[in-house]
Amino acid sequence: MSAAPQRDGPRIDQLTSIHADGSRLALHPADVRGRFITRRRVGFAVLIAIYLALPLVEVGGHPAVHLDVAARRFYLFGGTYNAQDFWRVLFLLTSVGFGLLFFTAWLGRVWCGWACPQTVFLEALYRPIERFFDGPRERRLKAAKEPWTPVRVARAVLKHGAYVAVSLLISHAALSLFVSAGGLVAMVADGPVASPVAFTWAMAVTGSLYFNFAWFREQLCVVVCPYGRLQSAMQDRDSLIVGYDTRRGEPRGRLLKVPPGAAAPPRGDCVDCFKCVAVCPTGIDIRNGLQMDCLACAQCVDACDGVMDKLGRPRGLIRYDSLNGLDGQPRRVLRPRLFIYGALMLVAVVGLTLSLVRRVPFEANLLRFQGMPYVVEQGTVRNQFELHLVNKNPSETVLTIRVDSPVPAKVVVPQAQVTLASLESFRVPLFITVDRSGTELPFHFTVEVTDSASGEVKRMEARFLGPAPTGG
DSSP, rough: OOOOOOOOOOTSSTTTOOOOOBOOOOOOOOOEEEEEEEHHHHHHHHHHHHHHTTTTTTTTTEEEEEEEETTEEETTTTEEEEEETTHHHHHHHHHHHHHHHHHHHSSSHHHHEEEEEEEEIIIIIIHHHHHHHHSSHHHHHHHHHHOHHHHHHHHHHHHHHHHHHHHHHHHHHHHOOOHHHHHHHHHHOOTTOOOOOHHHHHHHHHHHHHIIIIIITTIIIIIIOSHHHHHHHHHHOOOOSEEEEEHHHHHHOOOOOTTTTTOOOOOOOOOOOOOHTOOTTTOGGGOSSSSOOOOOOOOOHHHHHHHHHHHTTSSSSSSEEEEEEEEOOOOSSOOHHHHHHHHHHHHHHHHHHHHHTTOOEEEEEEESSSSSSEEEEEEEEEEEEEEEEEEEEESOOOEEEEEEOSOOEEOOOOOOOEOOOOOOOOEEEEEEEEEEOOOOEEEEEEEEEETTTTTOOEEEEEEEEEOOOOOE
């Protein structure tokens, strides 16, 4: 008995979601159950909960994340930062960049399938809405070919209304990261006229989210996002991917009833059921090999494992593995690429950590007044300084100023104690006068600033300038 011909499926040389004439083809992934989709849904719920909680949960008297760009004040998990701390962003970006290289070389596109906001919001929020109103895949495919009826129109209006509502929620949650949750509530209560810029941004983000998740969807990953194209340079044959075991699955073919006494045609474990294609969010056939469109979401793994369970065959025909592993060769975890990427990431993370650990709770900079370095009058020499203070504590503090001079001097500090709110700054003038006669110039003195909130003390040494002494 000859083998049945293989069914046509997605091709590796063209996008499944685009017709030959370039028009858009809507994809309708089928529902799937299994260990990976369950773990992903738990992960999605945790990530969304964190996203919504960031502007709500207070740490040190401020939201966990509050990026007040207009006032150049930034509150991050109990730490307070201003524009002068922007240099730390360099370490943050390099840590993320090298981390992306490291984890992609090690775990493939784990970010895309498990933590990317595009995947999280689409699979956790928008697809469940679509399934609720339009039903499973088969019903959606059938409805797409049917004429528009009042019931179908009503269902579509309700579905897209839910899309808009979720998009509004996501965009306002993002806005609250910049204006705080309390500020957002006040803006909504006052209306768009009171906050036109914030309202415009919220509507623009809402519109972008609606367009993306209601229609564009997988095209963002396949067409817009450069990560899929970069993965070929980041990965090697030992990187973890989702792949099809050709040695075990081929030759594929549907199950056939063989008459008694007839020889069964050669068959692999793949029964060509196309369930791996039906559940794929980008519409590819994983059996065609590693492809740019694959998000490593493992939905095809769950679908194939379900089929293998029904057939009484071992799982893993489609699985997480490396290209070497799929070819029956040992997979190397420790390799030069990982060591290089890991070392670069470690350096960046250590730099970021040190910059955060060594961050001071306040800034105090002693500057000399512009103009003449000193003033001589009536047998005395006067130097003028300015002390610039910035409170980087998350709460109010009192900074106490003290001047220690090795020679007798008249020190004038108009305000020896300064009360500053979080990230507030203040400039205090200092006047130091010494007798010109008998005083060896120049000399060094110390300005000490004590922070009441943290108890930290900062000492700054400055040079007192003047002419040479006139004698005994």
